[in-house]
Amino acid sequence: MSNLNDLHPTFTRFAVEPYTPTIGAVVHDLDLRQPLDATTQAELRQALALHEVLFFRDQHITPQQQVDFTRSFGNVAEVKAFFPRLENHPEIEIVESTAERPKASSNWHADITWREQPPLGTSLYAQVIPASGGDTLWASLTAAYASLPPAFQAYLETLTAVHTWEISGWTEYLLRKDASGDELKAARAKYPPVEHPVVRVHPVTGKKVLYVNSTFTSHIKGLSRVESDTLLTQLFALPQVPEFQARLRWAPGTLAVWDNRSTQHYAVGDFFPQHRKLHRITVTD
Numbered sequence: 001m002s003n004l005n006d007l008h009p010t011f012t013r014f015a016v017e018p019y020t021p022t023i024g025a026v027v028h029d030l031d032l033r034q035p036l037d038a039t040t041q042a043e044l045r046q047a048l049a050l051h052e053v054l055f056f057r058d059q060h061i062t063p064q065q066q067v068d069f070t071r072s073f074g075n076v077a078e079v080k081a082f083f084p085r086l087e088n089h090p091e092i093e094i095v096e097s098t099a100e101r102p103k104a105s106s107n108w109h110a111d112i113t114w115r116e117q118p119p120l121g122t123s124l125y126a127q128v129i130p131a132s133g134g135d136t137l138w139a140s141l142t143a144a145y146a147s148l149p150p151a152f153q154a155y156l157e158t159l160t161a162v163h164t165w166e167i168s169g170w171t172e173y174l175l176r177k178d179a180s181g182d183e184l185k186a187a188r189a190k191y192p193p194v195e196h197p198v199v200r201v202h203p204v205t206g207k208k209v210l211y212v213n214s215t216f217t218s219h220i221k222g223l224s225r226v227e228s229d230t231l232l233t234q235l236f237a238l239p240q241v242p243e244f245q246a247r248l249r250w251a252p253g254t255l256a257v258w259d260n261r262s263t264q265h266y267a268v269g270d271f272f273p274q275h276r277k278l279h280r281i282t283v284t285d
Helices: 038-051 063-070 141-146 150-156 170-177 182-190 225-236
Strands: 015-018 025-028 053-056 089-097 121-128 136-140 160-163 194-197 199-201 208-210 217-220 245-248 255-259 263-267 276-284
Touching: 015 038, 025 038, 038 053, 038 255, 063 089, 063 121, 063 255, 063 276, 136 141, 141 208, 170 182, 194 199, 217 225, 255 263
Parallel strands: 025 053
Antiparallel strands: 015 025, 053 255, 089 276, 121 255, 121 276, 136 245, 136 263, 160 194, 160 217, 199 208
């Protein structure tokens, strides 16, 4: 690995190997069981902003070590999504699929964009991996935006989109869980729809990012339903372009950290009825 640092000499505390020319990097020469000093943490944040998703292989860490490492990227706290929590570690969500509880249908999305301040990023650590299948893909919405004609970019920058969790299937889930509708009513009151610019500026890189996703973006404000649906259909297709993607084959000890401000991801649901379990931590500013 001695030559990997030559690929990006900015980083002095670890080696970075680009995963694709567009998005992703494998980080070498770091033991995530050990405390990381301020310089290492700062370089990790820089690497994340630059590469948008980082992969760490052969890391055999405890839940607390995952929490401690994830704090290198920002604040870690319990985020009120709809997944079960790991006992004694409320920061860790359990993302699990079994033969009895197959995963929901896969969709491209960024995490929790239905909040006024969506998460900075996410760390995901492999616990149980299928013998085959169960990959995760990430797409760079920085690259997607950059691929568009300048006039179209300028038009998109004038638009605002509405995001809501209610179009993602959680409405039906909450009604199945509580037929009275009380939980659904409480969720609607606590998490009403929010608005975000269709194009955001990344706070670290200064690059412009397309910020709509098919899971949580319901419509474009100020456009007719037909106009909004037509435009969103075009924009929702961009993460599906292979040149904007990185695809990770999980293995025991693999941990991924991604920048939720500039990427979308897709969990491939091709492994049923095999067991798949990961521990997820959300990072906030």
